[in-house]
Amino acid sequence: MTVASSSPPRHLPLADSAPRQKPKRPLGDGAIAALFIAPAMLGFAVFLLWPTLRGIWLSFTRFNLLTPPQWVGLANYERMVNDPIFWDSLKVTIEYVVINIGVQTVSALAIAVLLHRLTQSSLLRGIVLTPYLMSNVVAGIVWLWMLDTQLGIGNEIIAAIGLDRIPFLADETWAIPTIALINVWRHVGYTALLLFAGLQAIPHDMYEAARVDGASEWRMFTRITMPLLRPVLAVVLIMTVIGSFQVFDTVAVTTAGGPANATNVLQFYIYGSAFGRFQFGYASAMSVALLVVLSAITIVQYRITRAGHTDLG
């Protein structure tokens, strides 16, 4: 408000000297609105709406980029249902999401509560956010080095304790959990700050009152923090789960889907189908499947967690 009143448009004509007699609100802002909305509308129509419709349409075609798409009906979906690699990669993706989201949500909640109840330091909040500034590619390469079997500091420590070295990213059982944790490292700070924002909204006198009543910190957490944080937690969960399903970068840089398809997550398989084997139709069908899965998960999560309702009232 102060900004507006302190920066009056100096060289504007005064109302009485203006040629128009009616300085009142015009009937509609149609023309000017069209001007304001045009660029965004163009971007929305051309690069979001049209590709979405086209992606669905392509999933019913055979298309190799070079010759025009050819309508094949449900053939791609039939193939998908009978493709063991597709089911495998869906399984791997879900395993990744479960580990990634499970560990990340619990850690982020713990960090948020620590930042909320222990200290008001904005320096610490800045520090936990730093990994988020790195790209997935950087995070992947950094941990590829830290966890290298022969020279990585992680395995040097493991060896120093007297345990066997673990080929974290080269072993079929370790690879997915390792990639899931690398991405926890990158995203947990950001998630924690979103939850921290939710914690800020809880009235402080609730904690004061509880403390006067002699409630322990744990009791305050279960009786005040958790119930009142629920709507925020629900929205953050929906957002992070959707993000988690789209994992690609980290896999591409660290394991490239291996060893033996153990990290062949859905996006990686889709990418390979499109750009490795030029089966754009089949890749589109799998993308549609992912879209359906994500929509279903979002709706179910929204219902279960009652994300739209708050108990703060």
Place this chain on the structure above:
Amino acid sequence: MATTALAGPRTVRPKRRRISFGRAVAWTAMGAIVLVTLLPFYWVLRTALSSNPGVAADPTSVLPVDPTGGGFERALGLQSTKEAVAQGGAGGGLDFWRYLLNSIGVSTLITVCQILFSAMAAYAFARLNWRGRNTVFALFLGGLMVPTIFTLLPNFVLVKELGLIDSLLGIALPTMFMTPFAVFFLRQFFMNIPLEVEEAALLDGAGRIRIFFRVLLPMASTPVITLAVLTYITSWNDYFWPLMVSYSDSSRVLTVALAMFRAQTPQTGFDWSGLMAATLIAALPMLLLFGVFARRIVSSISFTGLK
């Protein structure tokens, strides 16, 4: 329980030992979190400044082993192939200066256009009366439900049809005009500015365009800057889309180049020193950018939750 400690006021600490114990545990946890967060950054720096034989000879040394700038020289393409190979690097030179400039170009183009156009749309949704506003807004809302990744393949086909494959514009195009998130985020802010501010300017005879650029946009500087920095970081870090679109040095951005560097494994073993130097070069600009705006961004995310 010891956990009561977190809430305990500092002044009573000497009296109740359990309280200081609980705080100590909590602070230890916090310390461990900071360590896990920051240690990898130091380790990257330490490795980048070591020589490859040094890294192999003494993998646990806290300080750089056999300190050298060779890693950075290789990453920046300052070494001859012979030199690079002798120091354990790959022969094929990657020119990170060039990729750095490409990344800056793409991220700047995306950020400036996306924020401006999204803010304009947000203003139209928040403050202007026009037919079909609610319908269009509902459409945009629907756009938020489509995961970015779903549009990548069809967008690739489109960019190819436009003949923009392997160009910086081709990389920028899909996110240059808007993202539903940016529009919502800014619309929320414009709706909270009191109507009187705008009405006063209208009475003074200012047009809508003037009001938007001279009055409302300056008032929204905090959310606009936060959003701009986050958009910049996001486009800087993007890998999947540039990987699809760029094929040569002319449009290669840092993330793609870094992944290529990693894939160029020399026969003798990994060029960890050069790879870590390249990683640092790719990451440093974002750390600097964040350093400048950290306070604003951290408080913006942690108080509004960006919603």
